[in-house]
Amino acid sequence: MINKIARSVADALADVKDGATVLIGGFGTAGIPSELIDGLIAQGAKDLTVVNNNAGNGETGLAALLSAGRVRKIVCSFPRQADSQVFDALYRSGKLELELVPQGNLAERIRAAGAGIGAFFSPTGFGTELARHADGTPKETREINGKHYVLEYPIHADLALIKAECGDRWGNLTYRMAARNFGPVMATAAKKTVATVHEIVELGQLDPEAIVTPGIFVHQIVKIDRVATQAGGFKKAA
Structure with a gap:
């Protein structure tokens, strides 16, 4: 029986090797798979090449991965912004290599990898x-x-970390609005794709027309609880 539901983030990321190329979804702070990034930090892989639209915000998520010293090179289209102090310090001190790629080219290079374009x-x-x-x-x-x-040339990866909204045990995924961004193309371009979801449904419950990422591109999914805040937004459960 096909069942791609992982018991935990740690289980899903246990086999990440040093020197891996990792695609990380997200556009600014929208659609960042924060729990998977935290799991990658805990897992301990180092000397990573990270591909993302930007180079981290504040001190959490991708910025925390950079701060932990696990990343050798970052490939992105928008590295500097008001709160990119972690990237800025590492890059200026020569501790982090940068490959700057225009955003359209970045998306197309990832898509080309998934489509088998040379x-x-x-x-x-x-x-x-x-x-x-x-x-x-x-x-x-x-x-x-x-x-x-x-x-x-295409950007091929060892691992893709993406955030989705719903999934089933076959790995079919749907997304919530702008959180979709780079997730679908990244899922096609990696040897292994791990996705977080807020809801796991039974087979057949997802409308086939609404499935953006078919399960053939997904290797494991991890359910992340979400609770409403008083402000009406969302935060992850403790």
Whole structure:
């Protein structure tokens, strides 16, 4: 019987190895799989390459993972903001490597990995420093129908950590509004995908038309309780 429900975050992340490339969903603070990031910190894997839209907020979540010294390199499109002090300090001190990728290219490079695309040409970044590799050598370019393009390669990962809303034991997932963001493409691009959900339903309860991430792309799901706050928002249960 297929049952992808993990007993705990610790069980779901027990096999993460040092040096792994980890895709972490989220857009700013929307859709961040905070419990999985905390679990990764507790698990102890180090020398990680992390791919995320940004480089952490405040002192929690991705910022906490960076602060713990577990990340060697971060690949993102928006590293600096008002509360990105953890990233800022590490980067300026030379303790963290950064690969800056325009947001559209970031999404497409992840999608390309999931779709089995070897590489693709994008007009974004042509004629700028983003058209160079980390070592300073120029990326391949091509003129197509009078327009200039830069060759970009897929981002494959060992692990994807995403936050969903509902799931079933087969791993089918639905999302809540903007929390969806990078989750669906990241799930397709990793050797292993772990998702948190707030509700686990029986097989057949999810409308097939509403399933955004089919279970074939998901390896384990973990149920995270959610309780309402007095302000009407949500927080995780203790």
